[in-house]
Amino acid sequence: MDKKLFGTDGVRGRANVWPITPEAVMQLGRAAGRHVLRAGQSRTVVIGKDTRLSGYMVESALVAGFTSAGMNVLLTGPLPTPAIGMLTRSLRADLGVMISASHNPHPDNGIKFFAPDGFKLSDADEAAIETAMGRTGDLAEPSLIGHVRRIDGAGERYMEFVKHAFPRGLRLDGLRVVVDAANGAAHRVGPDLIWELGAEVIRVGTEPNGTNINAGCGSTAPQACIDAVLAHGADLGISLDGDADRVHLIDEKGRLVDGDQLMCVIAERAHAQGKLAHDTLVATVMSNSGLERHLAARGIGTITTRVGDRHVVERMRQTGCTVGGEQSGHIILSEFSTTGDGLVAALQALAAMREADRPASEVLSRFEPLPQITRNVPVERGTAPLDRPAVIDVIDRMTRRLGGAGRLMVRPSGTEPLVRIMAEGEDADLLAAIADEVSHVLRGDVLPPRPAAFATVPARPPLARSA
Incomplete structure (x- = not known):
């Protein structure tokens, strides 16, 4: 079946609007619980959350759904998304x-x-849960209704x-690090982790109030961290997003x-340590495309996929x-994590800085990117x-205008x-004009062609992209 409830990364929407209503969420929890029980597994589910006010409502509805299906529930409170992946495996949960x-x-x-x-x-599991909704x-029978327990010390785990994910022989003593937790799930564990490794920590976005998550802070609003x-x-x-599965860094x-x-x-x-599997x-x-070119020159291949960390x-x-x-x-290091983990990724940058004994501006600027307009x-x-x-029509026309001098991508967000x-190529002015033209048409402002904005582009070889 075509999934309607699940998107590219689970179920998402506006709180108190379907599908994020108490009734729908309770049904979702019950359906997911019954799906697990039908698979012949045991009865345990771990539930974590970020700091949104609506998280309490969603958590309560899920607990009602799971326990009514006969599942036992372990609650962690606010924790990063990768922590829930880790705890699910560590606690032998279903x-x-x-x-x-x-x-x-x-x-x-x-x-x-x-x-x-x-x-x-998997997509198949999500489709089965949606069908059962x-x-x-x-x-469950009254005697089989699930138990609920809150886990102490989940953050410390x-x-x-x-x-x-950080070399045992290294510490961060002498470094001053800003940690912007976006008033989200890592508001405590993020700064504490960096402090425990020896750094002096300046905390930004670590005072959540239920409504200030990602508000003027975090990886989607990095100016607070820059300042x-x-x-x-x-x-x-270190600028994390609301659930700390992605990160942007700011150099000195x-x-x-x-x-x-x-x-x-x-x-x-x-690659230098001989630990990059398949050198890819x-x-x-x-x-x-500058990333692929840079790595190829150093014997490292690149495989490209559709957008989405999954x-x-x-x-x-x-x-x-x-x-x-x-x-x-979203950076995934499968040696350490099953999903994107902003803190694991940030530690790799800090380790590289320590090992090279050079500032972030030198260590973290590796290649010259091609002009890219979004x-x-x-x-x-x-x-x-x-x-x-x-x-x-406009996408087709603008793609032909760009020719072999770059690439144009237009896609719906999955979240x-x-x-x-996104327009990428050699001529930044041309890219901006193309992106603006597509934007106007998408907004319904169908504009006449603007020839002056599109000078003839010299033919260039297409930018190589892996399959």
Whole structure:
């Protein structure tokens, strides 16, 4: 069946609007619980969340659904998404659930599911749960209603787990590090972890109030971290998102280091140590072509996938690659984690800085990216703007305008009511004009062609991209 409830990363929407209503969430929990029980597994589910006000409502509804199906529930409270993947496996649970809308604003919320091995649930499992949503009569007998227990020390377990991603012989003494936790799930464990490794920590976005998650802070609003780095003369800024599965770094000069540069650092470091499986990095089609060119010149291959960290993880598991990620800051190191982990990734950058004894601006700037222009165009939820004839036409025209001098990508966001536009090539002015043209048509402002904006582009070989 075609999934309607699950998106690219679980179930997501606006709190108190379907499917993030108490009734729908309770049904979802019951359906997921019955799916696990039918598979012949035991009865335990781990539930974590970020700091959104609606998280309490969603958590309570899930608990009602799971326990009514006969599942026992372990509650962790606010923790990063990767911590729930780790705990699901560590506690031998049958299912893990993270309540979070990641980098979205606080009115949104979402539900992500983890299998017993700590990886995200498969599409087949999600489809089966969705099919069971409308089924009635799946209530447990009174004697089989599930128990609920809150886990003490779950954050400390996760912090010790993350420390394994940092070389045992290294410490961060003498470094000053800004940790911006986006007022989200890592508001305590993020700064505490870096402090325990020896750094002086400046805390930003660590006072959640239920409505300030991702609000003017975190990886989607890095200026707060940039300002703190410059104001305190910090050596590095770590800017996490609301559930801490992605990260952007800030060097000591206040410059943003995106996921492409961080992946490059990690891949080169692992390659030099003989630890980069198959000498290959897994990235997505959104990664800058400069990354692929740089790595190829150093004997490192690149495999590209569709956008979404779950697609990166899937390809990593298929190929046996151990390093992958996205330009947006989802970095997956399968040696340590089953999903993107912003803190694990940040520790790799700090280790590289320590080993080289050089500042972040030198260590984390690995390649010269090609000009890349991005636009995010708001659209109505549930619509299909890319099917409009005018949008199809403008994408075709702009692709032909760009020719072999670059590439144009237009795709719906899997997590927000947006269409994302990316144009990449050699001529920044041309790219901006193309991105603007597509944006105008998507907004319904169908404009006449603007020939002056499109000078004839000299023919160039197409930018090579791996399959």
